Amino acid sequence: MQSNLPQDMRDSPTMRGGPVGAMVDWVADWISDFGAVLLDWTASLGSIAIFVMRTFRWLLGRLPKKETLTPNFYEIGVLSLPVVALTGTFIGM
Incomplete structure (x- = not known):
């Protein structure tokens, strides 16, 4: 070939x-x-x-204003405590 x-x-x-x-x-x-x-x-x-x-x-x-950050930190941190506690209760069962 x-x-x-x-x-x-x-x-x-x-x-x-x-x-x-x-x-x-x-x-x-x-x-x-x-x-x-x-x-x-x-x-x-x-x-x-x-x-x-x-x-x-x-x-x-x-940079965000202090008047914007502080209420959001409070809402996310403190006001979500019942949800975190409820979740922790059921996970601990």
Whole structure:
């Protein structure tokens, strides 16, 4: 069977098959997989960095007034005590 590939490509280790071609293919696949993992990791790290930056910009950009925070702290903390006690009672049974 005659191939249309040039002579130097027909004699390359990857085109010949065998153990050398298998090893080259394995290394190429490993490098490709490692690169994909690295790119995914870098993209995830970038997303986390953007999220943290936006969160701090939101937190420090406009501080809430004391008149807004104190009633909310009271409502969330003190007024939810009966719900917490009821939940704790049933969980402790």
